[in-house]
Amino acid sequence: MKKYAKQIVEKDNVATCVADxxxxxxxxxxxxxxxxxxxxxxxxxxxxxxxxxxxxxxxxLYKYGEAIGKATQDIAIGDWVHTHNVVDHYEVV
Amino acid sequence: MEFLGYTRPDGQVGARNIVAIIPTVGCVNAVALNIEKLIKGTRAFTHHQGCLHPPQDTETVTRTLINLGKNPNVAAVLVVGLGCEMVDFDRIVEGIKESGKPVQAVKVHDLGGMLETINKGAQLAADMVLEASKLRRTKQGLDKLRFCTKCGSSDTTSGLSSNLVVGEVCRLMTENGGTFVQGEVCDIMGGEYALKNLCVDPAEGDKIINFVKDLYDRGTAVGADVRGSQMTSGNVAGGLTTLIEKAMGANAKGQKVPIQSALEYGSRPMCAGRHIMATPGHGFENLTGGAASGAQLILFTTGRGAPNGHPCIPTVKLCGNSKTNVTMQSHIDVDVASVIEETETVEQAGKRLYEFAVAVASGTLTKAEILNFDGHMEILIKGPVM
Known part of the structure; x- marks a missing residue:
């Protein structure tokens, strides 16, 4: 069975896996x-x-066409993207 | 497409035809519940507020009770008071009367106790139910529809399917002249600037930023960083990397539809289109805020299966988790796991959800209504409780 990941919009550079x-x-x-x-x-x-x-x-990182975080190291196509290579850039004013 | 609804004197159109029993203060909930039990067709909007609040909360509770009474699903209202509550009983009665619908009022101190008030109130409610039952549904345009939305017991599938599908309904219904009310300030946190950019008036966008800042500051006041409780270790284990990512998944319930206004909790939008209300994520207060906006129903996305509804408005539960759709089948109205399984597009599922919601507006029952899983509600207060 094919394993899928969900990319929301074309602009996104990550997709969410819906299988292990x-x-x-x-x-x-x-x-x-x-x-x-x-x-x-x-x-x-x-x-x-x-x-x-x-x-x-x-x-x-783009998901939903929006910036959701910043890469802390170079990420290649096919890499797992999570807290080990991404930082949250959000701050409350 | 059109729907069948009950026209109210103020031009709003109801999806249900209930006689609401509204206690002005939690102290008289027992009276409201007894009348509800005695008289068919009534719903008690019980809550635990109405007294010993700071003035801001007294105002919020008053506004919310008035606007619940004005909700188009309500055909007539019986207001039940105690006689010493902090909220202004007469202002609530008069405020609901502005809608032109029948309103009656009873007060426990005036009538000499609970049994006397139940007796008098039940008689008044019975008369109003008879009159309400004479009303008939008529054909209505989709521009009369107002939906609110919430996500609860969310999981990874929420941001990948159900929230996107609700976003498609937001797009479709606002194109048809309808109104869409979104909230959950805790979930907006991290995505408030994206919402601000969608506001037609920058001043409304600033209000959204302030909704988030207010929540953050109230957390800080009790020594908590609410960003931490928003982004849980469970979220991270499930694959969410940042708070912004989580917020964008929640914001997706409105897609990129322009935002007309930022609404205080429990207030009514002044125009059609998409609006953001300062509701909390906590379901009991959240759904009440949406009902007070005048929405006929709520589109409620869930991942693991949140079962509860609301006494004033039907809750349409939709779920993108194929496992939950089986295990919680008796609580889920619309299965959108198809979007994850790539057998249906977001656009197709959105059209299907819209059609189902229109059917619910016309009288089709939701699971939460059938199960009577919709008896409880609460009104947001920010405290302190005194």
Missing amino acids: INAGDEVYVKIDGQERAYKANAVIPFGHKIAVKAIKTGEF
Whole structure:
């Protein structure tokens, strides 16, 4: 059975896995009627994110088309994206 | 598409036709509940507020009770007071009367006790139920619909399916001239600037920023950083990385639909379109705020299965978790796991949810109504309780 990740909009550079992913698995993403495949570089649990574009240190993560965090290291396509390589840039005024 | 509803004297259209029994203060809940038990067609809007508040909370409770009485699902109102409560009994009665619907009032101190008040109140309620039962549903345009929304017992699927599907309904219904009320300041936290950017008037956007700051400051006042309790270790284990990510998943319930105004808790929007109300995430107060906005029903997204409803408005439960849709089948109205399984697009599921919500507005019952899982509500106060 194909394993899917959910990318919300085209601008997003991460997609959320809706299956438990093993390193080396093909992860499929449907966006705007197209299906693309990405090879996972690590174990990615259900509900966690996979990079679908390369993200450099200091660049924003996009989900829902919005910046949701900043990369603390270079992230390659297929990488697991979570608190180990992302920082929250939110501050209450 | 159109729906069948009850036209009220002020032009609003109800999805239900209840006679509401509204206690002005929690002390007389027992009176309201006894009348509800005696008289078919009545609903008691019990709560625990109405006295010993700072003036700001007294005002909030008063406004909310008036606007609950004005909700179009309510055909007529019996206001039940004690006689010494801090809220202004007469102001509540007169405020509801502005809607033009029948309003009666009883006060325990005036009538000489609980049994006398139940006796008198039940007679008045019975007469109002008879009159309300003579009303008939008629065809109505979709511009008369006002929905509010909430997410509860959320999980990873909420931000990937059910919230997106509600967002599609927000887009569709506002295009049709309807009104959509979103809230949950705790969930907005981290996403307030994204919402501000959607405001047609920057001053309204500033109010949204202040809703979040007010919540943050109230947390700080009791030594708590509410950002920490918003972003739980369970959220992180589930895959949410940042508070902003969590907020964007909650904000998705309105997509990118422009925001017309920021509403104080329990107040009514002045125009159609999308609005943000300063409601808490806590369900009992949240749903009451939405009901006070004049919404006919609530679109309630859930991941793990939040079962509760509200006495004033039906709650449409939708869920994107295929496991919950089986285990909590008796509580879920609309299954949107299809969006995650890629067998249905957000647009298709949104259209399906909209059609179901319109059917509920026309009389189709929700699971929470059928199960009588909708008897409890509360009104937001910010304290201190004195």
